[in-house]
Amino acid sequence: DPDRTATYLRLNFFTPGQTASKDIAPATSKLIEQHGHNSMFIKEMLYRSRESQRLTAAHRMIQELRKRFRQHAAKAAEEADLIPQEKLVKMRDQRIPRMADLTMRPFISGKKTTGTLEAHTNGLRFTSKKHEIVDIMYGNIKHSLFQPCENEVMVLIHFYLKNPVLVGRKKSQNVQFLTEVVDASVALDSARRSMYDPDELDEEQRERQLRKKLNEMYLIEFHFLVDSCFRRRFKEFCKKMERVAKHHRFHLEYHESTKISSQNISQIRFDIPYRDLGFHGVPNREMVLIQPTVRCLVNLTETPFFLVELDRVPNQSGQF
Numbered sequence: 001d002p003d004r005t006a007t008y009l010r011l012n013f014f015t016p017g018q019t020a021s022k023d024i025a026p027a028t029s030k031l032i033e034q035h036g037h038n039s040m041f042i043k044e045m046l047y048r049s050r051e052s053q054r055l056t057a058a059h060r061m062i063q064e065l066r067k068r069f070r071q072h073a074a075k076a077a078e079e080a081d082l083i084p085q086e087k088l089v090k091m092r093d094q095r096i097p098r099m100a101d102l103t104m105r106p107f108i109s110g111k112k113t114t115g116t117l118e119a120h121t122n123g124l125r126f127t128s129k130k131h132e133i134v135d136i137m138y139g140n141i142k143h144s145l146f147q148p149c150e151n152e153v154m155v156l157i158h159f160y161l162k163n164p165v166l167v168g169r170k171k172s173q174n175v176q177f178l179t180e181v182v183d184a185s186v187a188l189d190s191a192r193r194s195m196y197d198p199d200e201l202d203e204e205q206r207e208r209q210l211r212k213k214l215n216e217m218y219l220i221e222f223h224f225l226v227d228s229c230f231r232r233r234f235k236e237f238c239k240k241m242e243r244v245a246k247h248h249r250f251h252l253e254y255h256e257s258t259k260i261s262s263q264n265i266s267q268i269r270f271d272i273p274y275r276d277l278g279f280h281g282v283p284n285r286e287m288v289l290i291q292p293t294v295r296c297l298v299n300l301t302e303t304p305f306f307l308v309e310l311d312r313v314p315n316q317s318g319q320f
Helices: 026-035 052-079 198-247
Strands: 007-012 044-049 098-105 114-119 123-128 133-137 141-147 154-167 170-180 250-253 266-271 279-281 288-292 296-299 306-309
Touching: 007 052, 044 052, 098 123, 114 198, 133 154, 141 296
Parallel strands: 141 266, 250 266
Antiparallel strands: 007 044, 098 114, 098 170, 114 123, 123 133, 141 154, 154 170, 279 288, 288 296, 296 306
């Protein structure tokens, strides 16, 4: 039978009367709704060929086109309500404040994004090691926070934006740059032992307990030694940002100060979370430490980030 050796390719189309699928494009759904009562629609088409390679290649090309169309539609939907940002003006006549080997969150691509952060005339530019670029304008920053590595494994600066920016393929209103102080626990003895030797089980148990104790002591001492180094590095960068932005009429401040009356100056002040006043809560899906700042309640260590302005927090007593 020649039909048994033939290859078939069937194409199913969206038609009126069908249950709306999540894969249907908004434009297609609108056309069906508009012309469904007075037009004829083709429900399916069937192709037959005795050369299977041709239909296989056609099927692969159709799937690739559908994938590209969905990516294009998703990107267009993400960028539909994005507010255009001004272009970054690079500094050329003086030394650029720069911090290298920073991790950016959210990630631009892959499992981790590392690169260099630079402060320019009217904004910041992050360039990843893959040469991916994200620009943050000073005028688009609503809250800027600096969190030292006190009882934390990272030191970071965090920006909450007035309008979201596109990071990779998704919009984000929170952008964070950090340096991890401790990646993992410290191994004090890398020698291997046989797990089948009964004479060494007790000794291994004692060594394991001692290793755990020494690790804890080492990590405490390590935090004490490197905290000042990393914190100084980030503070210096924040102060350099302040000088650059202030020179170009963008006012950045590390500490609280008097207000500036000029409406043309964008004020950006670095807040530091008060860890002593922190409390545990579940803003998303897991228990985290929520810390207050001068203007916000934040958790900047775990993702997704949590930031809520104090003006929006119900306070019946009128005091914080």
